[in-house]
Structure formats: C-alpha cells, structure tokens
Amino acid sequence: MTSTSQRSTGAEVGSVTWLGKNGRLAAVPTGRRARRxxxxxxxxxxLVxxxxxxxxxxxAGAQGRVSVLAIARPVNVGHVLEP
Structure with a gap:
C-alpha cells in the first residue's frame, strides 16, 4: 500500500474511504452532523x-427508618418489657 504523500491509482483510492476521488483528504461536513x-x-x-x-x-429516604419491636401476644398498657 502506498503512503498518503504519494499519488495512488484509482483502484486504491476507491478502497480508502477518507480519501476523495482525486486522492486528497476528503472534507468532513461538520455543521449538519453536529446539529444532529x-x-x-x-x-x-x-437522563444521567x-x-x-x-x-x-x-x-436519603432509606436513612429515615425507625427501629420497632414486635410482640407475639397481647400485653397490658404500662407493662414493663423485660428481656
């Protein structure tokens, strides 16, 4: 393959997409592509x-949790719970 500083044949230019038809660098359109x-x-x-x-x-909502105690049977009001 030849370098870009040398003239290349038409067959080689067709295989390289960044070269124009005359073997020079093709200009990339930036205006319309940037708007898209x-x-x-x-x-x-x-979204981010x-x-x-x-x-x-x-x-933050997960930090506001409060510890509670569940009991298995009914207790009277004022009854002191022991371990």
Missing amino acids: RLPHLLAGVL VVCVGGALWWA
Whole structure:
C-alpha cells in the first residue's frame, strides 16, 4: 500500500474511504452532523442527571427508618418489657 504523500491509482483510492476521488483528504461536513448530535447529547445528560437525582432521593429516604419491636401476644398498657 502506498503512503498518503504519494499519488495512488484509482483502484486504491476507491478502497480508502477518507480519501476523495482525486486522492486528497476528503472534507468532513461538520455543521449538519453536529446539529444532529446535540439533541441526543442533551437527552443523555438529562437522563444521567435524573438517574443520579433519583438515586440520591431513594438513598436519603432509606436513612429515615425507625427501629420497632414486635410482640407475639397481647400485653397490658404500662407493662414493663423485660428481656
């Protein structure tokens, strides 16, 4: 295979996608392609922010638990529980 500084034949140019028809580097259109990616980028950032916020909210709610004691039979009001 030849380097990019040498002229190549038409058969070799067709196999290399980043070269134009005349053997020079092809210009990559950036304007339209960049606009297509912006909504996807914003949606991805929004999804990450919502997921992190939901995880923090869920974790904060789990910290507010209170210990309770369950008993197997009825007891009178004021009865002192012993181990």
